[in-house]
Amino acid sequence: MTDMIEPVSPDTLANGSAHVRLGSNAGQPLTRADGRLKVTGRATFAADNRPDGMLYAVYVSATIARGRVTHLDVDAAKAHPGVVEVMTPANRPPLARDPDAKPHPFALKVDALQNDRVRYAGQPIALVIAETLEAAAEGAVLLAPAYAAEPARMDEATGEIFATEIAGFGNPALFEKGDVEAGLAAAARRVEARYTTPAQYHNAMEPHAIVAAWEGDRLILDMPTQAPALSTAEFASFFGIPPQNVLVRSPFIGGGFGSKAFATGPYLLAMLAARMVGRPVKMVHRRDQQFGPVGHRGATRQTLRLGAAADGRLTALDHTALSTTSSFDDFLEPAANASHNMYASPAMRMAHQGLRNDVGTPGAMRAPGEATGSAALECAMDEAAEACGMDPLAFRLANYAETDPQTGRPFSSKALRECYTAAAERFGWSGRPLAPRQMRDDEGRLVGWGMGSALFPCPMFEAEARATIHADGTGTVEISASEMGQGALTALAQIAADGLGIDGDRLDFRSGDSSLPNGGIAGGSGHTATAGSAIFTAGADAVRRLAEIAVADEASPLFGASNSGVEARGGRLHRVDDPSRSETYAAILSRAGLSSVTGEGKGARDPAAAESRAMFSHGAVFAEVTVDPDLAQIRVTRLVGAFAAGRIVNPRLATSQLTGGMIWGIGFALHEETVYDPRTGRPMNADFAGYHVPVNADVPSVEALLVEETDRHVNALGIKGVGEIGITGTVGAIANALWHATGVRVRDFPVKMETLLG
Amino acid sequence: MPLTLHLTVNGEAHRVDLTDPRPTLLDVLRERIGLTGTKKGCDRGQCGACTVLLDGQRVNSCLVLAASADGAEVTTIEGLSADGALHPVQAAFIENDAFQCGFCTPGQVMSAVGLLAEGETGGDPERIREGMSGNLCRCAAYPGITAAVMDAFARMEAAEGERADDRARTEDRARQGEPA
Numbered sequence: 001m002t003d004m005i006e007p008v009s010p011d012t013l014a015n016g017s018a019h020v021r022l023g024s025n026a027g028q029p030l031t032r033a034d035g036r037l038k039v040t041g042r043a044t045f046a047a048d049n050r051p052d053g054m055l056y057a058v059y060v061s062a063t064i065a066r067g068r069v070t071h072l073d074v075d076a077a078k079a080h081p082g083v084v085e086v087m088t089p090a091n092r093p094p095l096a097r098d099p100d101a102k103p104h105p106f107a108l109k110v111d112a113l114q115n116d117r118v119r120y121a122g123q124p125i126a127l128v129i130a131e132t133l134e135a136a137a138e139g140a141v142l143l144a145p146a147y148a149a150e151p152a153r154m155d156e157a158t159g160e161i162f163a164t165e166i167a168g169f170g171n172p173a174l175f176e177k178g179d180v181e182a183g184l185a186a187a188a189r190r191v192e193a194r195y196t197t198p199a200q201y202h203n204a205m206e207p208h209a210i211v212a213a214w215e216g217d218r219l220i221l222d223m224p225t226q227a228p229a230l231s232t233a234e235f236a237s238f239f240g241i242p243p244q245n246v247l248v249r250s251p252f253i254g255g256g257f258g259s260k261a262f263a264t265g266p267y268l269l270a271m272l273a274a275r276m277v278g279r280p281v282k283m284v285h286r287r288d289q290q291f292g293p294v295g296h297r298g299a300t301r302q303t304l305r306l307g308a309a310a311d312g313r314l315t316a317l318d319h320t321a322l323s324t325t326s327s328f329d330d331f332l333e334p335a336a337n338a339s340h341n342m343y344a345s346p347a348m349r350m351a352h353q354g355l356r357n358d359v360g361t362p363g364a365m366r367a368p369g370e371a372t373g374s375a376a377l378e379c380a381m382d383e384a385a386e387a388c389g390m391d392p393l394a395f396r397l398a399n400y401a402e403t404d405p406q407t408g409r410p411f412s413s414k415a416l417r418e419c420y421t422a423a424a425e426r427f428g429w430s431g432r433p434l435a436p437r438q439m440r441d442d443e444g445r446l447v448g449w450g451m452g453s454a455l456f457p458c459p460m461f462e463a464e465a466r467a468t469i470h471a472d473g474t475g476t477v478e479i480s481a482s483e484m485g486q487g488a489l490t491a492l493a494q495i496a497a498d499g500l501g502i503d504g505d506r507l508d509f510r511s512g513d514s515s516l517p518n519g520g521i522a523g524g525s526g527h528t529a530t531a532g533s534a535i536f537t538a539g540a541d542a543v544r545r546l547a548e549i550a551v552a553d554e555a556s557p558l559f560g561a562s563n564s565g566v567e568a569r570g571g572r573l574h575r576v577d578d579p580s581r582s583e584t585y586a587a588i589l590s591r592a593g594l595s596s597v598t599g600e601g602k603g604a605r606d607p608a609a610a611e612s613r614a615m616f617s618h619g620a621v622f623a624e625v626t627v628d629p630d631l632a633q634i635r636v637t638r639l640v641g642a643f644a645a646g647r648i649v650n651p652r653l654a655t656s657q658l659t660g661g662m663i664w665g666i667g668f669a670l671h672e673e674t675v676y677d678p679r680t681g682r683p684m685n686a687d688f689a690g691y692h693v694p695v696n697a698d699v700p701s702v703e704a705l706l707v708e709e710t711d712r713h714v715n716a717l718g719i720k721g722v723g724e725i726g727i728t729g730t731v732g733a734i735a736n737a738l739w740h741a742t743g744v745r746v747r748d749f750p751v752k753m754e755t756l757l758g
Numbered sequence: 759m760p761l762t763l764h765l766t767v768n769g770e771a772h773r774v775d776l777t778d779p780r781p782t783l784l785d786v787l788r789e790r791i792g793l794t795g796t797k798k799g800c801d802r803g804q805c806g807a808c809t810v811l812l813d814g815q816r817v818n819s820c821l822v823l824a825a826s827a828d829g830a831e832v833t834t835i836e837g838l839s840a841d842g843a844l845h846p847v848q849a850a851f852i853e854n855d856a857f858q859c860g861f862c863t864p865g866q867v868m869s870a871v872g873l874l875a876e877g878e879t880g881g882d883p884e885r886i887r888e889g890m891s892g893n894l895c896r897c898a899a900y901p902g903i904t905a906a907v908m909d910a911f912a913r914m915e916a917a918e919g920e921r922a923d924d925r926a927r928t929e930d931r932a933r934q935g936e937p938a
């Protein structure tokens with residue numbers, strides 16, 4: 001486990017933190033601060049709001065993927081009792097920003113009834129507002145849209161393939177190092193394989209939901225968002241109002257996984273609806289409406305070419321991806337980029353192309369790029385290990401990257417070797433037969449063991465926080481952080497208490513509201529690091545101000561100590577040279593006649609560190625599967641992962657994040673797939689009966705071990721991130737275990753029984 | 759077709775006047791009575807987020823037409839614990855970190871309470887996983903959920919055992935003519 005009492009190096013913090021240390025609260029495996037609210041049903045999610053006078057809105061989803069809406073029976077809908085208004089492109093109030101514009105690189109085009117075109121199934125084409133949910137739903141049915149449909153382009157044969165310079169969020173689509181063809185030519189062993197991954201939909205248990213209300217030109221929104229403060233500017237730009245006129249309240253997010261970070265068309269329509277009727281409007285997506293306008297993980301076709309010398313060392317690594325996007329926007333799943341930083345190879349090439357299909361625009365879904373790309377990479381590495389006659393773990397160790405293969409920079413920290421050792425030992429990997437089909441369980445089922453390496457970058461965004469020490473010695477920390485299950489309200493409060501040098505029960509942690517200082521984005525596994533840094537420096541800043549008052553006050557036992565000669569603990573300042581001389585925060589403030597003292601802090605990556613180091617969380621995942629030899633029924637009987645992610649703020653919550661990610665790996669490997677009707681372009685399985693995610697019975701044994709890692713470069717707190725990495729090694733580990741059980745290489749996800757039957 | 763429903767929810771009598779017969783029990787609880795602890799994840803009986811006890815049985819309340827539940831007794835997550843004390847299942851959920859975002863949690867907790875009342879699991883993890891598989895958790899808190907249900911099972915068994923012992927002792931004393 002990470003060393004929890006490691007002092008923060010003060011020189012790298014934006015504000016002086018010499019007085020406070022991480023470790024009294026941070027590092028403790030506390031249960032969730034919001035646990036009681038969540039088990040009693042009192043945690044309020046967006047759809048739980050019912051302001052007075054509220055109406056219900058239901059939007060109509062296009063049932064074709066391409067064409068035009070030629071008719072909507074507005075009269076029939078309006079005639080239905082309870083229906084108040086119907087919004088179509090004909091009467092949709094104007095927006096100040098073109099929904100098809102991209103004013104900044106992260107903006108996605110949205111569908112907000114700008115015209116009668118349909119460009120994917122599930123696109124909103126009208127909206128009904130009614131007194132009751134039932135009336136709105138019925139009104140939506142009565143609109144009975146008629147279409148002029150055009151043939152849907154749903155595959156490589158019909159869609160346009162295009163070159164691109166950008167993959168994912170602004171990443172270069174091409175990376176080349178050395179001579180890949182020469183490396184392959186010189187290799188003693190070569191592997192070439194093609195992998196496919198399907199469109200996947202986030203399907204957080206909480207459907208997208210919004211309650212929108214206007215107070216004059218102020219917009220009040222109850223909605224789940226992974227970026228409360230940042231989203232105000234986005235929404236404001238659509239209505240031509242200043243960002244401070246938008247209030248977003250998002251105390252709890254019922255799962256986001258990347259789908260709740262962006263403005264969407266349906267959300268804009270709900271805001272427009274509220275303006276149209278002059279009353280608050282609630283709009284909650286139906287489950288099938290989660291398939292379309294809220295992003296998804298785009299399908300990929302990936303080709304891996306690996307060359308290895310006789311000793312197993314890679315001579316070339318070539319990873320190309322064809323990523324599917326919509327017909328009208330450009331987000332491409334950056335799958336090949338997952339090979340940038342994992343294994344040492346003298347020659348590397350990672351390249352992307354785009355494929356335009358008539359689907360909604362994909363976006364970030366838990367480990368975008370890394371999940372799809374590492375699935376293919378880890379399978380290909382396994383095939384290469386087999387070609388070299390090597391144990392898969394030994395093969396990976398032979399290609400261990402001591403420095404970042406992409407940039408040549410040293411890693412800020414990398415305890416991957418320790419992860420391999422810890423997970424392999426716990427799993428019992430040694431003695432695994434090299435050849436497949438060698439193991440059976442008591443019931444005669446085939447048993448296979450496989451492994452994969454896990455990796456995820458440690459980005460930081462920008463965040464601000466405010467910390468206040470009150471006259472009674474309690475503290476308040478304010479930041480618009482996002483609680484979406486990762487445990488922000490718990491872990492960030494632990495950091496906040498340490499930043500203020502007080503006990504956790506003396507802290508009031510305020511979050512989840514856009515009027516608070518910008519907490520950045522809960523995404524990219526960077527929220528705890530970014531928001532945590534802002535919070536900690538804000539607390540340290542407040543304590544510094546308090547220390548200045550105390551050391552200058554003759555009546556204080558701290559008088560005369562230099563400002564850096566005092567430190568904060570348990571709500572008191574102590575002299576460093578004589579810790580018995582101390583004074584409570586309350587006493588210092590009361591003598592100074594102050595009711596409070598407030599500090600501010602920012603969290604962001606230190607640019608110098610970013611230039612000099614490569615920063616990643618690492619891990620290793622081992623999987624055991626059983627396969628029925630006659631029916632090919634698959635069970636993942638055991639998963640063991642070990643992860644090194646810098647300082648762990650709360651081991652209990654981090655472990656849950658990691659096991660949750662690993663179980664997403666099970667879903668990726670075996671369950672999740674959107675099947676589109678090739679004629680209409682409509683998802684045929686847009687519900688939980690057809691779109692399978694793991695259930696409890698699919699998960700008999702999943703374990704995540706935390707490997708100690710101290711990182712002095714990633715940020716002053718040494719925090720990396722654990723939200724997404726769990727999925728990355730797991731998919732490959734399961735696929736490789738399936739080969740080991742059956743001798744069949746599986747290259748198309750999700751793996752189906754029929755593939756194993758051959 | 760207006761109709762009037764009588765429901766006892768968490769021990770409290772409710773009269774609900776409906777303008778039409780379409781609402782589900784889930785929507786009546788959430789949108790009419792204002793008990794929003796019960797969640798809607800799919801509205802199709804496929805996720806379990808809306809699980810409540812209907813006359814003691816766990817049901818997906820999105821699949822129950824409210825009109826068909828006239829006269830029924832309903833227990834929702836809000837009615838599970840009295841006077842601020844947590845039900846053993848609730849306490850075990852917190853201790854075993856059996857949730858992340860918490861959206862599925864009211865349904866999971868009610869489903870676990872129902873499952874334990876059904877008395878079929880014998881505390882066996884495999885049967886618990888099976889019995890809880892109608893409740894999806896996209897955060898995938900399944901290891902914690904299973905551990906929590908096992909934990910709650912053990913606690914409730916122990917408490918039941920103590921109660922049985924107490925009863926036996928009281929009866930013994932009564933038989934021997936001692937004051938209880």
Ligand code: FES
Binds near residue numbers: 797801803807819
């Ligand atoms: S909401 Fe009832 S089962 Fe999903």
Ligand code: FES
Binds near residue numbers: 255856857861896899
């Ligand atoms: S805790 Fe998030 S869906 Fe279960």
